[in-house]
Amino acid sequence: MPTAFPPDSVGLITPQLAHFSDPLALACGRSLPAYDLIFETYGELNATASNAVLICHALSGHHHAAGFHSVDDRKPGWWDSCIGPGKPIDTNKFFVVSLNNLGGCNGSTGPSSLNPETGKPFGADFPVLTVEDWVHSQARLADRLGIQQWAAVIGGSLGGMQALQWTITYPDRVRHCLAIASAPKLSAQNIAFNEVARQAILTDPEFHGGSFQEHGVIPKRGLMLARMVGHITYLSDDSMGEKFGRGLKSEKLNYDFHSVEFQVESYLRYQGEEFSGRFDANTYLLMTKALDYFDPAANFDDNLAKTFANATAKFCVMSFTTDWRFSPARSRELVDALMAAKKDVCYLEIDAPQGHDAFLIPIPRYLQAFSNYMNRIALI
Amino acid sequence: MRADLEIIQEWIPAGSRVLDLGCGDGELLTWLRDHKQVTGYGLENDPDNIAQCVAKGINVIEQDLDKGLGNFASNSFDVVVMTQALQAVHYPDRILDEMLRVGRQCIITFPNFGHWRCRWYLASKGRMPVSEFLPYTWYNTPNIHFCTFEDFEELCREREARVIDRLAVDQQHRHGWASKLWPNLLGEIGIYRVSSPGLADHKVAV
Numbered sequence: 001m002p003t004a005f006p007p008d009s010v011g012l013i014t015p016q017l018a019h020f021s022d023p024l025a026l027a028c029g030r031s032l033p034a035y036d037l038i039f040e041t042y043g044e045l046n047a048t049a050s051n052a053v054l055i056c057h058a059l060s061g062h063h064h065a066a067g068f069h070s071v072d073d074r075k076p077g078w079w080d081s082c083i084g085p086g087k088p089i090d091t092n093k094f095f096v097v098s099l100n101n102l103g104g105c106n107g108s109t110g111p112s113s114l115n116p117e118t119g120k121p122f123g124a125d126f127p128v129l130t131v132e133d134w135v136h137s138q139a140r141l142a143d144r145l146g147i148q149q150w151a152a153v154i155g156g157s158l159g160g161m162q163a164l165q166w167t168i169t170y171p172d173r174v175r176h177c178l179a180i181a182s183a184p185k186l187s188a189q190n191i192a193f194n195e196v197a198r199q200a201i202l203t204d205p206e207f208h209g210g211s212f213q214e215h216g217v218i219p220k221r222g223l224m225l226a227r228m229v230g231h232i233t234y235l236s237d238d239s240m241g242e243k244f245g246r247g248l249k250s251e252k253l254n255y256d257f258h259s260v261e262f263q264v265e266s267y268l269r270y271q272g273e274e275f276s277g278r279f280d281a282n283t284y285l286l287m288t289k290a291l292d293y294f295d296p297a298a299n300f301d302d303n304l305a306k307t308f309a310n311a312t313a314k315f316c317v318m319s320f321t322t323d324w325r326f327s328p329a330r331s332r333e334l335v336d337a338l339m340a341a342k343k344d345v346c347y348l349e350i351d352a353p354q355g356h357d358a359f360l361i362p363i364p365r366y367l368q369a370f371s372n373y374m375n376r377i378a379l380i
Numbered sequence: 381m382r383a384d385l386e387i388i389q390e391w392i393p394a395g396s397r398v399l400d401l402g403c404g405d406g407e408l409l410t411w412l413r414d415h416k417q418v419t420g421y422g423l424e425n426d427p428d429n430i431a432q433c434v435a436k437g438i439n440v441i442e443q444d445l446d447k448g449l450g451n452f453a454s455n456s457f458d459v460v461v462m463t464q465a466l467q468a469v470h471y472p473d474r475i476l477d478e479m480l481r482v483g484r485q486c487i488i489t490f491p492n493f494g495h496w497r498c499r500w501y502l503a504s505k506g507r508m509p510v511s512e513f514l515p516y517t518w519y520n521t522p523n524i525h526f527c528t529f530e531d532f533e534e535l536c537r538e539r540e541a542r543v544i545d546r547l548a549v550d551q552q553h554r555h556g557w558a559s560k561l562w563p564n565l566l567g568e569i570g571i572y573r574v575s576s577p578g579l580a581d582h583k584v585a586v
Contacts, residue, residue: 316434335441336451339421342397346434347441351427365427372435 008084009076010042010067010091015107018144024102024137027130034116037141038107039063039099042083043091045146050380052147053089054138055079055098056155056162059230059287060279062106065098066091081362088370093379094151102137103129103286111282112213122282124210129286131158131294135165139173151377152176153313156359157326158287161294164334167311168296176377177313178370181323181359183330184304184337185295190325193233194288197226201281210282219281224272226284231271236322236355240264304337314344316373318366320358321351346373381411383553384463384571388487391545391573392418396458399482401445401475402465405429406438413438420457446470449478457483466490466532467523473535480541480576489571492548494528494564513551513568529564532572540577547571 005011015038023031040063045052055065057078066083068076083089083096100108103126111126118125142150153163153174160182166174186194201207204222208215232240247263260266300307315338319331328349338345350366352358358366381389385408392398394416400409403422406429412418423443424430433440443451446469460483466472467490479486491514492498501509508518516523527535529548536543548559548567559567 332451339441339451340453340456342419344439345421345441346430346439347443348430348434349442365431369431369434372431376435376437 004071005068008086009080010084012071013040013042013064013067013069013077015040015063015069017107018141020137020140020144022140024133024140026127026133028128030127032102032109032127035102035109035137036107036113037099037102037109037137039097039141040065040067040077041098041145042066042096043094045095046379048380049147050149050151051094052142052145052150053094053096054142054150054153054163054166055083055089055096056134056138056153056159057098057101058155058157058159059291060275060284061159062104063098063100063108064106066096079360081360082367082370088367088374089154090371090374094374097141097145097147099138099141101129101134103283103290105280105283110280111210111286112280121211121213123213124282126282126286128289131161131165131290132169132296134162134290135169138162138166139170142173148173150174150176151379152178152374154178154180155182156180157182157356158291158294160326161291165294165296167313167315168307171310171312174313176316176373177311178316178318178373179331179334180318181320181326181331181356182317182334183326184297184307184334186292187330191292193229193325194292196229198285198288200225200229201285204281207281210285212281218276220276223276223279223281223284224269227272227275227279228268231268233325234356236324236353238322238353239355239357242353243267304334305340308338308341308343311341311343316346316348318348318350318359318369320354320356320366321349322353323356323358325356381407384489384549384569385411387547387549387553387571388461388463388489389416391485391487392416392459392461394418396420397456399423399449399452399457399460401449401460401462401479402468403429403433403438403440404463406433406436406440408461408463409433409438410436445475448474449482452482454481455484459483459485459487461487463487463489464491467525467527469525472525472527473539476535476539476541480539480574484575485544486541486574487572488532488574489569490527490532491523492529492564492567492570493526494530495568496565497568499565529567529570532570536572536574541574542577543572543574545571545573 018037021034023033025031064077065079066077100106103110111122115122153166155163160179163177167177201222204219206217207219244264297304297307319328335347398420400422403424409422421439460479498509548563549555550568
């Protein structure tokens, strides 16, 4: 009953599966003989296939970016605030493709999938992937869908890195790149947070060197801790203060270590708990590694301007003032390099209290600028 | 187009690279792109102006001019433009230095505080001038560094910047014989074209 959905929703969506049987050579030196990518599409591809937009997801994201999978869904896709009729990524104009990346745990081939060679889950045997590997796999999906060139490749955070990589790896196949709350590479501090998250998983006794599925368990505590650490860094001091302050669950202090006393503790535990029930530990390790390894300038004498020399896309870079995980300074670094490379670029630093998560939140100024940019995109 | 922009566009060579400091809603850059194949960037920090620039497809960069132009290489633009913003920045002398460093040529427009009406207002009322053109009171004005043509030219002399062109115009941006004769008394807005001391003449010819 699609009529039950809001008028600016893409409505009821059914994911699709694409199987690829050509081996995919990977940066690590290994290759995947065959793999599946699960994806969703919103809107209609036009006759010249010039209105296609690729959405790249972040660390814990997936293909379900907009709309609903059933009328009973409580929540729409993760970027529903930005994708739909009349929204910044307007499905009346664009044909939107959103996939679960290779190595994911939402339907694309990943560590939790069965390895056809062994008949067992890949687990720790699944190859470590890079952002560039993802871009190659996404290019194959584009080929499959008859899309020679994306009108835009769009992503936030790790998704922004993929959008940037597209302009470097396939300069002729992307006209606009929108990198939101992203960075040209991670800082030492950022890698450090990822390492804490990984150690939490790796040292969980139930991790079993990555083959926990075979043992019929999940490294729940490790995943929980990893998510809790991550979650702290996605929020700002201000937004946490406003949301929880020093609020307590009960009236008085318990003077012990095992009760959940502060509201913020309860929230983090809930987030961790919920996450550990739906996310694969090996995928988490893989995603954080892809983040850490991303450094496209490493192949260009560490010169970021040179890195983008062959890019033909126009760029839109946006950051959020209280984002300390992917701070505005990192976006400015990117913008300065793009200007030095004489690329078309606009840059917005959106005043927002929500920290890194701001890119998922419908902040009026953000949505307005996003819409203005997308409306300008010409369809050939 | 705004009248002062109409005048300065004539000083910007076709096909040149322009950096517009305080580019507003992108009016000048849009016109230059559409009529003179000019490329470049506009710096702005007002959200509404930035949104309008994005809608026009202008390369707008959200940046605070008071933090300088340290992110731009020396001599990386043919022309650096700053219209009606000199009086609103914290360090006009530093921004002039930065403009001269980044651009081969600089075009600057600003209101003349030496205009007879300002002088008369201050002399007769003993209070800071408020007019239709500059409607702010002293405590809420964004214009924190007023100067006169004489003051600005003195700063250029100090920095050994060469004044290539100067136009003194009224609010309607007319430049009649009177403002030519006594610019600092009768000109309301100054439109200056300056270049840095080290630059050879042939490089600045339009």
